[in-house]
Amino acid sequence: MENKEKGSFVGSVLLSSPVWDAEKLKKDLLDEWNISVPDEEEADNDTIVFEADNYMVAISLMPAPVPAGEAEYYAKSNYFWKGAVDAASEHQAHILAAVVGGRENDPFEAGKLYVKISSACLKQENALGIYTSGTVFAPEMYCAVAEDMKEEEETYPILDWIYFGLYQTEGGWNAYTYGMRAFGRDEMEVLDVNANPQELRDYLLNLVYYVLDGDVVLRDGETLGFTADQKLPITRGQGVSLDGITLKIGYPG
DSSP states (O other): OTTTTTTEEEEHHHHHHHHOOOHHHHHHHHHOOOOOGGGGGEETTTTEEETHHHEEEEEESSSSSSSHHHHHHHHHOOOSSSTHHHHHHOOOOEEEEEEEEETTSSSHHHHHHHHHHHHHTTTTTEEEEEEEEEEEEEEHHHHHHHHHHHHOOOOOHHHHOOOEEEETEEEEEEEEEESSSGGGGGGGEEEESSSSSSHHHHHHHHHHHHHHHTTOOTTOOEOOOOSTOEEEEEEEOSSSSSOOOOOOOOOOO
């Protein structure tokens, strides 16, 4: 069954004040990514809706924080950026950015377009960070990953698409992905392992790249191996680290 979230990308650029410079945003989209926003496609001063490469793009200024304290809650998971919680706590408004494609569209192209749109939004002077893929990212980090696409269009901005969560329990270190469902794939988890957390994260990152770049489907009950003797179990079922169905992947060692 096709994942309902496949091909759709949405996030919120957190703002320190409930204003934006729509003209600067349009200029940044054109200058940075050669994305032109037709003036006649604008709905009003606070919303920009247009079509780009057969995808619908909607960018809206929301003059209030992200509802239900979501940004503040999920910012706590970003172990890479100590300022994530402060950015989430301080934001007074947000720019809601979304890219939506039909079933016939390529989620990879939709995802690239979304990163371009979001990185342009992050160039607003009052931008604090971006809440997307289950956490709050620093503007500099997010835009640096996006910049790689300028060097090579085929580059996948995986670190902007997918968040790699890490946490420790009595059983050991745990890692999970957040963002795979946008590509019609199950999220992945590695649970209760005795591992260096950086190496565990890198292992999961390599798995994601292997699955997305190689169009590989991991199935329940099968095994995964990167050497002739390696047989890492794959189990599909209810998630432990996050809601929904996930793939639990074995860890070497």
